[in-house]
Amino acid sequence: MTEATELAAQAGDRDPRVGLRGVAALRRLLEQLEAVQVRSARVHGWSWQEIADELSISRQAVHKKHGRR
Amino acid sequence: MFERFTKPARAVVTTAAEDAGKQGSTPVDAMNLLVALMRRGDGAAAELIGMQGIGPADVLDRAEHVRRRGGISDADARALERFGIDVDQVVNRVEQEHGAGALVSTQRRTRKHVPFGVDAKRTLERCLNEAGALGDRVIGEEHLLLALAGLPGPAADVLDSFGVEPHVLRTALRRAS
Numbered sequence: 001m002t003e004a005t006e007l008a009a010q011a012g013d014r015d016p017r018v019g020l021r022g023v024a025a026l027r028r029l030l031e032q033l034e035a036v037q038v039r040s041a042r043v044h045g046w047s048w049q050e051i052a053d054e055l056s057i058s059r060q061a062v063h064k065k066h067g068r069r
Numbered sequence: 070m071f072e073r074f075t076k077p078a079r080a081v082v083t084t085a086a087e088d089a090g091k092q093g094s095t096p097v098d099a100m101n102l103l104v105a106l107m108r109r110g111d112g113a114a115a116e117l118i119g120m121q122g123i124g125p126a127d128v129l130d131r132a133e134h135v136r137r138r139g140g141i142s143d144a145d146a147r148a149l150e151r152f153g154i155d156v157d158q159v160v161n162r163v164e165q166e167h168g169a170g171a172l173v174s175t176q177r178r179t180r181k182h183v184p185f186g187v188d189a190k191r192t193l194e195r196c197l198n199e200a201g202a203l204g205d206r207v208i209g210e211e212h213l214l215l216a217l218a219g220l221p222g223p224a225a226d227v228l229d230s231f232g233v234e235p236h237v238l239r240t241a242l243r244r245a246s
Contacts, residue, residue, distance in 0.1 A: 018148050021221070025145035028223075029156065031095065032139035032172045036163055 038066045070193065073200075075209045077112055081105045082193070089183045092173070096186035099224035100140065103217050104132050106210055114210040120241055123231045131227050139172035142226035188224075192216045203242060211242055 034055070041051050048067070052059040071079055084105035089097040106114045107125040115125040135142050138160050141149070146156045163171050185193075195216035200208045218228045219235040228234075 018151060021145060022148035022152050024222075025141050025149050025156075026152070026154070028140045028145075029149075029159065033159075033163065035095075036167055036171050040167060 035066065038062065042066075070197070073197070073206070073208050075207055077109065078196075078209050078213055081109060081112070081114075081210060081213060084108065085189070086183050086185075087179075090180040096184045097189045098140070098186045099188040099192050099217055099220065099222050100132060100136065100227075102189060102192055102213060103224040103227065104129060106213055106217070107132070109210070112210045114214040117211050117214060117238060117241060118231075118233065120245075121231070121233060121237065123233065128227060128231060131230060132224075135223050135227060137170060137173055140223055142223040143230065144226045145223060188220065188222050192220055192224075195220060203239070203246075211238070214238060215242070 052062045085101035196212040199215045
């Protein structure tokens with residue numbers, strides 16, 4: 001790697017756009033992972049309250065998002 | 070806001086909402102709109118893509134790949150790599166535990182009323198701006214495609230991976246008119 005491309009790569013590492021994109025992508029991934037895990041818990045017979053307790057959110061919030069399925 | 074949309078453009082929005090209803094608990098997103106747009110092989114957007122030498126089916130394939138990965142595009146995956154997260158490894162683990170395609174959640178019952186997500190709403194709003202900038206009074210599929218290409222997110226990433234950027238589309242549209 002030449003000095004110039006190395007510098008460019010370092011600048012890229014600090015590029016806020018890439019960092020923000022990573023955060024947005026992580027949020028999307030998190031939503032999908034949550035859906036998978038909640039579904040799995042329901043299949044295993046967990047109540048909405050038990051799931052809500054583990055996720056540290058209200059039972060209403062979990063049910064509103066993942067209920068009716 | 071749909072009064073200015075053409076019949077095909079409205080049909081695309083309806084199809085996107087139906088597709089989202091068959092999926093998990095997620096709202097209608099920009100990717101649903103892109104897929105609906107490309108599925109209409111005879112539509113204005115597919116034609117515009119075709120003019121760039123790209124088949125709508127190829128765009129659909131790549132969109133499906135992103136969907137299987139939980140909505141993470143290749144550009145997203147590279148950004149997550151910077152955080153030390155290997156998305157493909159995450160997906161593999163989830164699929165090992167919960168079965169193939171686990172991140173593509175499906176509903177047992179199709180939802181009737183699917184809300185529009187922030188990115189889908191912004192896409193529809195952007196259609197108006199794009200049409201205005203081109204001097205078009207009616208909003209068609211080409212404006213939907215233009216809006217999707219211009220809003221950062223997985224749908225724009227898929228289009229960008231084929232070299233479909235907003236300025237390319239605008240040039241093609243100006244030439245055609």
